[in-house]
Amino acid sequence: xxxxxxxxxxxxxxxxxxxRLAIYGAIVKLNTHPNxxxxxxxIRKEHPNIATGTVYKVLDTLVENGxxxxxxxxxxxxxxxxxxxxxxxxxxxxxxxxxxxxxxDLNNFLREYFQKxxxxxxxxxxxxxxxxxxxxxxx
Amino acid sequence: xxxxxxxxxxxxxxxxxxxRLAIYGAIVKLNTHPNxxxxxxxIRKEHPNIATGTVYKVLDTLVENGxxxxxxxxxxxxxxxxxxxxxxxxxxxxxxxxxxxxxxDLNNFLREYFQKxxxxxxxxxxxxxxxxxxxxxxx
DNA sequence: TCTTAAAGGAGAATAAATCTTATTTAAGAT
DNA sequence: ATCTTAAATAAGATTTATTCTCCTTTAAGA
Numbered sequence: 001x002x003x004x005x006x007x008x009x010x011x012x013x014x015x016x017x018x019x020r021l022a023i024y025g026a027i028v029k030l031n032t033h034p035n036x037x038x039x040x041x042x043i044r045k046e047h048p049n050i051a052t053g054t055v056y057k058v059l060d061t062l063v064e065n066g067x068x069x070x071x072x073x074x075x076x077x078x079x080x081x082x083x084x085x086x087x088x089x090x091x092x093x094x095x096x097x098x099x100x101x102x103x104x105d106l107n108n109f110l111r112e113y114f115q116k117x118x119x120x121x122x123x124x125x126x127x128x129x130x131x132x133x134x135x136x137x138x139x
Numbered sequence: 140x141x142x143x144x145x146x147x148x149x150x151x152x153x154x155x156x157x158x159r160l161a162i163y164g165a166i167v168k169l170n171t172h173p174n175x176x177x178x179x180x181x182i183r184k185e186h187p188n189i190a191t192g193t194v195y196k197v198l199d200t201l202v203e204n205g206x207x208x209x210x211x212x213x214x215x216x217x218x219x220x221x222x223x224x225x226x227x228x229x230x231x232x233x234x235x236x237x238x239x240x241x242x243x244d245l246n247n248f249l250r251e252y253f254q255k256x257x258x259x260x261x262x263x264x265x266x267x268x269x270x271x272x273x274x275x276x277x278x
Numbered sequence: 279t280c281t282t283a284a285a286g287g288a289g290a291a292t293a294a295a296t297c298t299t300a301t302t303t304a305a306g307a308t
Numbered sequence: 309a310t311c312t313t314a315a316a317t318a319a320g321a322t323t324t325a326t327t328c329t330c331c332t333t334t335a336a337g338a
Binding site: 076077109113117119123125127130134136137 | 217
């Protein structure tokens with residue numbers, strides 16, 4: 001997983017640095033679509049003097065190179081997702097919990113639906129569902 | 140339209156103030172899912188000394204009372220939508236343009252789809268599609 | 279090992295949004 | 309019509325997430 005990242009960075013001509021590995025590793029390990037703050041908090045345990053600016057810059061670099069994705073929220077903080085394959089999100093309406101929702105059948109349906117029913121003057125590149133509601137298990 | 144707002148504010152026990160009417164009016168008139176800045180810019184023509192804090196507070200009040208909605212973006216600025224009925228959005232991937240997408244057939248399909256195929260441990264309240272792509276008319 | 283462009287560290291700067299406090303006002307009561 | 313008062317606004321300081329600047333360090337190829 002971290003080795004995947006090594007390879008992908010190298011492929012793109014980007015340097016493989018401990019900071020980049022740590023940041024990516026933290027996002028994967030946390031597995032909560034963390035924001036920059038949570039990532040920094042997690043990384044500082046092992047890597048006490050990583051600069052916040054570095055974290056933001058690395059996050060941007062990873063997003064630009066398609067190695068992670070930004071997740072939109074109602075709040076004014078960005079969150080980050082290590083899964084780059086197209087998928088959807090479940091948003092809790094009472095906490096800030098966000099979970100992945102993967103549904104191939106739905107994706108197939110949507111592809112066909114919008115092949116038939118074109119949207120005037122608009123060229124679709126990607127569709128993401130934001131599914132809002134409440135998790136009903138142990139929070 | 141502004142009169143609707145008067146009534147809805149009154150119903151909720153909120154005062155009908157010129158600021159609230161102006162802010163709501165600006166969002167409707169601009170019709171671009173504007174951010175707070177654009178709203179302020181538009182309002183100051185008529186209402187030169189409205190405070191920015193007031194605008195943010197009014198926006199919050201309107202959102203809390205279901206009179207407008209927040210629109211999520213990739214950027215770290217909130218935008219606002221005067222249409223409160225459930226609908227979807229088209230997001231331009233090269234500009235910050237956002238348009239409404241209304242599709243009853245799709246909504247019906249989604250309702251049925253998720254009635255059959257429940258999401259484990261999750262209670263759906265609302266589903267919004269974020270449709271990313273490019274507008275192909277005159278920008 | 280050397281070279282160098284790319285990346286990181288530190289902390290200042292910016293921008294959106296929030297908060298504080300004093301003042302004003304909408305709207306019901308008198 | 310005026311009075312009263314809780315709610316709302318103005319002004320501007322503050323906070324918070326993010327970006328920027330500049331100098332130092334380092335990854336990776338020569």
